[in-house]
Amino acid sequence: MKIGIAGTGRMGAAIAQRLLGLGHEVSVWNRTAEKTKPLTAAGAKPAATPSQLAASSEFVITILTDAAAIEATYHGKEGLLAGSVGGKLFIEMSTVRPETERKLSAKVRKRGGLMIECPVGGTIGPAKDGKLFGFVGGDVADVARARPLLEQMCRRVEHVGPVGAGASMKLAINLPLLVFWQAFGEALALCRPLGLDGARLIDIFADTSGGPNVLKNRGPALAAAIQGKDVGPVTVDIDAMRKDLRTMVEEAGALGASLPVTARALECYDQASGAGLGKGDITAIPVRWMKQVKSK
Ligand SMILES: NC(=O)c1ccc[n+]([C@@H]2O[C@H](COP(=O)([O-])OP(=O)(O)OC[C@H]3O[C@@H](n4cnc5c(N)ncnc54)[C@H](OP(=O)(O)O)[C@@H]3O)[C@@H](O)[C@H]2O)c1
Numbered sequence: 001m002k003i004g005i006a007g008t009g010r011m012g013a014a015i016a017q018r019l020l021g022l023g024h025e026v027s028v029w030n031r032t033a034e035k036t037k038p039l040t041a042a043g044a045k046p047a048a049t050p051s052q053l054a055a056s057s058e059f060v061i062t063i064l065t066d067a068a069a070i071e072a073t074y075h076g077k078e079g080l081l082a083g084s085v086g087g088k089l090f091i092e093m094s095t096v097r098p099e100t101e102r103k104l105s106a107k108v109r110k111r112g113g114l115m116i117e118c119p120v121g122g123t124i125g126p127a128k129d130g131k132l133f134g135f136v137g138g139d140v141a142d143v144a145r146a147r148p149l150l151e152q153m154c155r156r157v158e159h160v161g162p163v164g165a166g167a168s169m170k171l172a173i174n175l176p177l178l179v180f181w182q183a184f185g186e187a188l189a190l191c192r193p194l195g196l197d198g199a200r201l202i203d204i205f206a207d208t209s210g211g212p213n214v215l216k217n218r219g220p221a222l223a224a225a226i227q228g229k230d231v232g233p234v235t236v237d238i239d240a241m242r243k244d245l246r247t248m249v250e251e252a253g254a255l256g257a258s259l260p261v262t263a264r265a266l267e268c269y270d271q272a273s274g275a276g277l278g279k280g281d282i283t284a285i286p287v288r289w290m291k292q293v294k295s296k
Contacts, residue, residue, distance in 0.1 A: 001025070001149060004057030006050050006073050006080060007064040008035050010235070011093070011120075014127035015061065015153055016044055022130075022152055029053040031072075049078035054085055059149055063093040066243055067100040074104060085113035091146055092117045095174070095244055097251050098164035101137065105163040114142045117163055118150055119170035123235040125217075131155040135173070137166035171248050175262055178241055180212055181282055182265045185289025188226070195296030198226030218283065225283035226290070238285060239278040242269045 001024050005016045008030040016039050020026050028036045029047040040046050047053035050073050054060050060080060064070055070092070074080045080090070090108055092101060092115060101117040108115040116138030126132050134154035136143055143150075143159050150157045160169050187210065191201070202219040205211035215222070221231040245266040252259045269285065277284045 002056065002058045003027070003149070004029070004047065004053040004060040005044075006030070006053055006060065006062045007069070007094075008039060009063070009065070010124055011127055012061070012063045013039060014124045015063065015093075017042065017128055018130050018153060020044060027053050027056050031069075050074070050080040051078045051082040054080045054088060055083050057088065059089050059091060059146070061091045061093060065240070066094065066247075067096050070094060070096065070100060070104060074107070081107060081111045081113070085111050088113045089142060089146055090115040091149070093119055095119050095170055095247070096167060097171075097247055097254075098137075098167040099254070101167050102164045105138075114139075114145075115163065116142050116146050117166040118146075118154075118157075119166050120154065121170070121173055122155075124233075125235075126155070127153070134158065135160055135166040135169040137161055137163045137169075139163075168251070171244070171251055174241075174244050175248050175259070177212070177214060178245055178269075179261055179265045180214065181241075181285040182268045182289065185268075185286030188286055188290035189293045192290055192293040193296060198223035201226065221281070222283050222286070225281070225287045231281050231283050234279070234281045236282045237279050238269060238272055238282060241282055241285075242266065242273055242278075245269060 003019055003024050004027045005012050006029045008016055008028050016026055016028055020043050027045040027047050028039050029050050030036050036046055062073060064073060090113055092104060105115045116136060118134045118136045121133035122131060130152055132154045134150050134157045136157055136159045160166060202215060202223045206215040206219055224231050245262060249259055249263050249266060272285055272288050
């Protein structure tokens with residue numbers, strides 16, 4: 001398949017590696033061109049502009065920071081939609097509000113293209129291994145056309161409704177996870193005086209109903225963070241998760257609902273970012289809170 005990927009940040013680069021490894025013809029574009037170099041060295045074709053990327057692809061994947069990044073990449077005179085896009089299928093995978101995906105879909109259709117959304121659960125490792133969880137929104141026929149490709153990126157593909165439904169589902173999935181990181185810091189503060197080793201604490205939590213699934217994957221990094229050791233490469237940074245929390249609160253507001261626990265968690269994340277941890281790994285959220293209590 002001829003696949004274009006616009007946005008080769010952490011997730012886009014991992015997805016590109018996966019698709020290159022499966023033998024697809026992959027073209028890449030990134031606002032900061034430097035970041036495409038490891039991919040072009042691995043066989044991807046560089047595109048000078050989003051519009052050129054779309055011209056050489058049957059499928060175009062975008063996985064970008066937020067709505068402003070989508071706007072900048074799709075629109076404008078060199079944007080993905082600038083040229084002829086008739087019959088091309090766009091797969092939008094960023095974590096944004098449902099309304100952002102719906103508006104984009106209408107614009108893609110107006111230009112003669114097709115669009116589905118597939119925001120994902122899972123981080124860089126699962127993206128490289130094709131083991132993401134895809135929350136898909138789109139028309140049945142468009143999703144059917146994209147499915148063989150989606151199944152090469154995802155261990156599970158859930159078509160949850162029309163465009164916008166995938167974004168709602170992705171925000172909902174991330175909500176308890178992001179609140180958890182803050183709640184876990186509060187729990188650690190309570191048991192810090194016990195002076196237990198980080199790895200032992202994680203092991204105890206992971207074996208009880210106080211520990212969610214994320215401890216299976218991120219437990220070792222979290223134990224290292226508690227011990228003040230290096231957690232390895234950042235997979236999810238705090239500023240990106242502030243964006244997700246803000247998006248959830250905005251979306252709830254548009255639905256006439258309030259999310260008091262989420263809103264308070266966002267304040268705690270904002271404080272962590274204000275303290276200079278914004279580009280740091282998410283594990284710094286619980287560790288920062290824990291440190292309110294002196295260690296033994
Ligand atoms: N990391 C994860 O574990 C994870 C998991 C699931 C979902 N997601 C979601 O996936 C999306 C990407 O996440 P990531 O971790 O890959 O982020 P990232 O490493 O920060 O990459 C963000 C990408 O967006 C591009 N971008 C940002 N602003 C732009 C603009 N104004 N115009 C054009 N391009 C712009 C960046 O280009 P530059 O390189 O030029 O900055 C980069 O390609 C986000 O919506 C995130 O919430 C992330």
